[in-house]
Amino acid sequence: MALVNYPSLYQINTRVWLTELSRRLGRPATLDDVPDSELDRLAEMGFDWVWLLSVWQTGPAGQRISRDNPEWRKEFQETLPDLCDDDIPGSGFAIAGYTVHDGLGGNAALVRLRQRLRKRGLRLLLDFVPNHTALDHPWVEEHPEYYVPGTELNLAQAPQNYTWVKRKGGDLLLAHGRDPYFPGWPDTLQLNYGNPATQEAMIGELLRIARHCDGVRCDMAMLVLPDVFERTWGIPCQLFWPKATQRVREQVPGFCFMAEVYWDLEWSLQQQGFDYTYDKRLYDRLREGRARPVREHFWAGLDYQDKMARFLENHDEPRAGAAFAPGAHEAAAVITFLSPGLRFFHQGQFEGRKKRISPHLGRGPSEQADPKLQQFYDRLLALLREPAFRNGKWQLAECVPGWEGNWTWDSFVAFAWQGPAGERMLVAVNYARHQSQCRVRLPFRDLAGSQWRLLDKLSSAVYDRDGNDLESNGLYLDMGPWQAAVFSLAKG
Numbered sequence: 001m002a003l004v005n006y007p008s009l010y011q012i013n014t015r016v017w018l019t020e021l022s023r024r025l026g027r028p029a030t031l032d033d034v035p036d037s038e039l040d041r042l043a044e045m046g047f048d049w050v051w052l053l054s055v056w057q058t059g060p061a062g063q064r065i066s067r068d069n070p071e072w073r074k075e076f077q078e079t080l081p082d083l084c085d086d087d088i089p090g091s092g093f094a095i096a097g098y099t100v101h102d103g104l105g106g107n108a109a110l111v112r113l114r115q116r117l118r119k120r121g122l123r124l125l126l127d128f129v130p131n132h133t134a135l136d137h138p139w140v141e142e143h144p145e146y147y148v149p150g151t152e153l154n155l156a157q158a159p160q161n162y163t164w165v166k167r168k169g170g171d172l173l174l175a176h177g178r179d180p181y182f183p184g185w186p187d188t189l190q191l192n193y194g195n196p197a198t199q200e201a202m203i204g205e206l207l208r209i210a211r212h213c214d215g216v217r218c219d220m221a222m223l224v225l226p227d228v229f230e231r232t233w234g235i236p237c238q239l240f241w242p243k244a245t246q247r248v249r250e251q252v253p254g255f256c257f258m259a260e261v262y263w264d265l266e267w268s269l270q271q272q273g274f275d276y277t278y279d280k281r282l283y284d285r286l287r288e289g290r291a292r293p294v295r296e297h298f299w300a301g302l303d304y305q306d307k308m309a310r311f312l313e314n315h316d317e318p319r320a321g322a323a324f325a326p327g328a329h330e331a332a333a334v335i336t337f338l339s340p341g342l343r344f345f346h347q348g349q350f351e352g353r354k355k356r357i358s359p360h361l362g363r364g365p366s367e368q369a370d371p372k373l374q375q376f377y378d379r380l381l382a383l384l385r386e387p388a389f390r391n392g393k394w395q396l397a398e399c400v401p402g403w404e405g406n407w408t409w410d411s412f413v414a415f416a417w418q419g420p421a422g423e424r425m426l427v428a429v430n431y432a433r434h435q436s437q438c439r440v441r442l443p444f445r446d447l448a449g450s451q452w453r454l455l456d457k458l459s460s461a462v463y464d465r466d467g468n469d470l471e472s473n474g475l476y477l478d479m480g481p482w483q484a485a486v487f488s489l490a491k492g
Contacts, residue, residue, distance in 0.1 A: 004390045005306070007048035008343040008381075009125065011314060014052045014104065015089060015362040017347070030105030031055075031113045043120040046385040047345075049256075050117060051125040051217060053315060054092025054359060055110065057101050059136035062187040063090035066360045069186065079355050080365055089362040092127065093219055094134040094187040098205050100212075110212055123214035125258065130202060130240070131223040132177025132188040139201070140174075140189065141167055146198040148175040148190040148233055160184055179223065180232040193224050194235035203244050210248050215256025221274070222265045245273025258309055258342070260316075270307045276342045279308040286312075286332040287323060291411045291431040294335060298396045298415075305394075308341035313349055315359055321352040321370065327482035330376050331429050334458075334484040335413055338427045340394045343384060350377040379458055383486060388419030395443045397426065402437040402476060409438035412477070416443050424489040426454075430479035439474035444489070447471040454487040461485075 014031075021029040042050060066072060067088045077083050089103075100110045114124050133139060139146050150162035150173040160183040165172050176184025177191070184190070192198050209216060222228055226237050248255050258276040259269045266277040285293045298305070312320040312333055324332055337343045348357075352370030383389055397414035401407070411432035417425040424444055430436040447467040454463040454475075465475065479485070 004048060005392075006340055006343065006390055008046055008345065008384055009049035009051055009309075010042060010045075010047045011051040011053060011344070011346045013315065013347055013357055013359075013364070014055050015092070016357060016364045018104065019363045028103070030103075031100075031109040032105050034113060034116075036116065039116055039120055039122065043122055045381050047122060049123045049125050049215070049342075053127065055100050055104055055126060056092070056095045057097040057099050058090045058092065058094055059096035059134050061135040062094035062096070063088065065135075065187040066090040072358070072360060076358060076361060079357060079361065080363060087361055087363045090360060091185075091187055092359045093129050094132075094185075095127075095129050096134040096137050098209050107212065114213065123256070124212075125215045125217055125256070126209060126213040127219060128206060128209060128216040129219040130191070131220055132185070132190050135163075135165065135187060135189055137189070140165055141169060143197075143201070144169075144172055144174070145195060146191055146201060147172075148192045148235070149173065150175050160186075163189075165189070175233070178232070179220065180228065190233070191224075192233075192235065193226075193229050193237040193240060194233075196238070199238070199240050199244075202240070203247050206244055206248050207251060210252045210255050214254075215258065215275075217258045217260065218274075219260055221259035221269055222261045222263060225265065225268065228263075228265075239272065241269065241272040241274070249273075266308070267304060270304065274307070276307050276309040279310050279341065282308070282336065282339075283311060283317070286335065286431075289328065289431070289433075291413050291429075294431060295396070295399075295413045298339065298413075302340060302394070305340045309344045310336045310339055310341045311344040311346070312336055313346045314344070315346070315357070317356070319354050319356050320349055321373070322354040322356075326373075328433075329373070331431055331482040331484050333377070333380060334427060334429055334486070335431065337380060337384060338389060338415060338417075338486065350374055376458075383457055386419070386423070386425075387421065388417045388423040388425050392417045392419040392423070392425070397428075397443060398441040399438045400441065400474065402439055402478075406437055408432070408434065408436035411436040412438045412440070412479075414440045418444075426475070426487040426489065427484075428475075428477055428479070428487070429484040430477075430482065433481045435478070435480055437476070437478045439476050441474040442470055442489075445471075450491050453490050453492055455490070457486045457488060458484060463487075 018029045100107045155162045165174050175190040177188035178184040224240050229237050257274045259274045261269050261277050269277050282297050352373040353367050355365050357364045395416045397416045399412040401409040411430050413429045413431050415427040448471045450467040452465050452467050
């Protein structure tokens with residue numbers, strides 16, 4: 001499988017995917033039932049990675065809590081008005097063991113699916129949850145010392161963060177897994193990274209996972225950083241990620257680590273061995289709808305940006321079709337996915353789905369696809385298959401006023417790409433709800449003395465421009481609200 005500088009990833013909610021397939025087949029489907037035609041389609045769309053969400057074993061304790069929690073159940077009912085208990089298998093992040101769930105076909109079915117993916121040049125990404133386990137993980141009986149213990153005082157002061165766990169070896173008061181800013185997740189138990197044996201056991205889990213896939217997406221990876229862990233639990237701990245990533249790569253060279261990370265800790269995790277880190281800050285700035293913070297976001301060095309996972313939606317965020325207005329959605333997608341880094345797409349995004357599906361659910365709602373949005377994504381994915389965007393050189397382009405007093409220039413975001421065979425691309429977006437004008441200074445140094453043809457690959461519009469003017473004054477743009485263009489430049 002050829003490596004590319006800027007790959008694309010497609011996230012699939014495995015349980016929902018197989019539920020839909022089961023309905024078509026009229027019987028329970030496993031990973032073996034995924035048709036080759038579906039894998040062919042993903043390869044033809046240009047994806048390099050497939051992330052199968054929630055393939056690991058979960059237990060009855062997590063399922064029971066997911067079904068009985070009234071707040072969660074209310075959310076599930078909003079997604080599925082005809083909700084029933086069978087729709088709630090429990091959170092895929094309350095993991096009882098890193099073996100493929102029996103209902104999906106077990107480890108053997110995943111091995112066969114991975115082989116089929118590899119034949120098509122597709123790499124497989126799976127989940128790793130470092131912070132916690134399910135309530136009924138075998139370690140609760142066998143290694144209770146791997147968990148953060150609680151006291152009666154802890155329980156009295158923060159009952160949402162602790163629970164009594166029934167064990168054959170004697171009941172214990174243990175902490176729920178949590179983020180320091182929110183109450184504990186009641187279907188989980190918090191792992192104690194202050195215990196070196198816990199860290200060693202989790203590295204062992206990673207080594208086992210690495211036999212099944214080509215990379216892992218590490219859930220809330222920053223929670224086990226020493227300063228974050230000690231701030232949350234008052235327990236000092238040693239660094240985990242540098243030794244974990246090194247140990248895995250010693251056995252599986254090239255194994256990929258992607259971090260879900262927030263709180264401006266992206267660079268820290270990149271330095272600790274992660275290939276990619278979530279770019280939540282770009283997403284948030286795009287949601288705000290102002291171009292300048294988005295443009296300034298791209299001032300960072302490429303050593304940082306090349307390792308960012310750019311997304312418009314995932315299983316945690318609202319659907320892009322609901323979060324962004326028509327027009328703004330497409331403009332945000334052009335900026336997100338034609339910037340450097342990993343291009344991270346989510347199942348249902350291309351069709352404009354509007355209802356987020358909780359990772360606790362095994363079925364999704366029936367929604368009509370948006371044909372106009374599908375056509376847009378077809379064009380965008382075609383662009384991402386071009387060598388310039390997969391292996392080219394990226395540069396932020398400078399935008400300046402079209403004339404003195406032209407304030408709308410500040411609404412633009414523009415990038416230039418140079419492909420490995422000399423291809424030239426300019427990405428320009430008016431990221432505003434009003435008409436805007438600017439001049440874009442092109443970073444191509446041999447424009448003078450020739451005529452240049454600009455073809456907009458999003459609309460097929462064609463423009464001829466004088467190279468002397470382009471080099472001295474820049475490319476003049478006058479674009480409508482949320483309008484985006486991707487120009488190829490050719491002499492002639």
